Amino acid sequence: MTLDELREKIDQIDDKLLKLINERMEYVHQVGTLKNTQGAPIYRPEREQAILDRLKAQNDGKLTDSAIDALFLELFAVARNLELPERIAYLGPEASFTHQAAESRFGAMSAYLPIGSIRGVFREVEKGKAKFGVIPIENSSNGIVSDTIQCLSQYNLKIIAEVVVEIHLVLASTTDDLRKIKKIYSKDIAFGQCSQFLEDFGLDEVEQVPVESTAKAAKLALQTPDSAAICAGVAATMYSLPVLFENIEDDGGNKTRFFIISDFDNAPSGNDKTSILVKLPNEPGALVEFLLDFEKAEINLTKIKSHIVEGSSIFFLEFNGHREDEKIKKIFEKHQTSIKLLGSYVKEADDI
Secondary structure, X not given: OOHHHHHHHHHHHHHHHHHHHHHHHHHHHHHHHHHHHHOOOXXXXXXXXXXXXXXXXXXXXXXXXXXXXXXXHHHHHHHHHHXXXXXXXXXXXXXXXXXXXHHHHHOOOOEEEEEOOHHHHHHHXXXXXXXXEEEEEEEOOOEEOHHHHHHHHHOOOEEEEEEEEXXXXXXXXXXXXXXXXXXXXXXXXXXXXXXXXXXXXXXXXXXXXXXXXXXXXXXXXXXXXXXXXXXXXXXHHHOOOOEEEOOOOOOOOOEEEEEXXXXXXXXXXXXXXXXXXXXXXXXXXXXXXXXHHHHHOOOOEEEEEEEEEOOEXXXXXXXXXXXXXXXXXXXXXXXXXXXXXXXXXXXXXXXX
């Protein structure tokens, strides 16, 4: 085929795609109408995951699994926003990794509310100012986010999904001569995550200026001559700050896991994880006895962390399965005074 003939074929397929997508939206509208009469939530993570799994299982073309995720998650987001535009609160500012996690699930069309604290995100979702909240729960290098545990304990909201984001950092600056850089802006933790890069390129002696976010670092580096920012690539793009080096973090496998919170429960998907908080009697062997019930029921515990909340010791536990599974329901019934269910949701990763 000639170039023009190939382009004509592509145009014809695009025309078909437009008709099919509009046809899909008509059916989505009918589903949305039924859900509204029943009071059911528009966003069903377990349903979306089932669609993605089905499509990837039958895929025999050039699209990768990640490409299918990107295409259809955006399609799902467009469909939801056509039916019922909903606000998503997230730990801000714009162009943060939490913002990136939120957009990966809710798409570019959604209305986003950057909030200045994790508690603020919980508060706005509880008050109904936002339907969903996105907050970090743990980083593979720095562990559990204690503020999130505190809020999960104090607010009656549910975890409805988890999102795992790979954390990659860039060095961005308006100058391409590293010798001219007199100060570097970033979050305090990011300097430590990039110490090897800074040392290798002779930047470890340059003044390090900690700021609240890597997005603010990019903004300051754009405004300040002879400066640079260690930030997320999306932050550099947002402020049109040239990127000098990509993936400068010491640990190439650094990841952060985020929770999406709301006010409803998920149905089982067949591949679920459940999170709970446990407060046990201050008695010898109480924790061992509690954990033995999981072993006897052959439930795979994937995480157990202890925390202090309001002066009391509690445990944050995660395990494979859904709260409606019979063997899990039995444990909940036995320990109902000790357990706070945080949510059952589609499992994205065993751990990070």
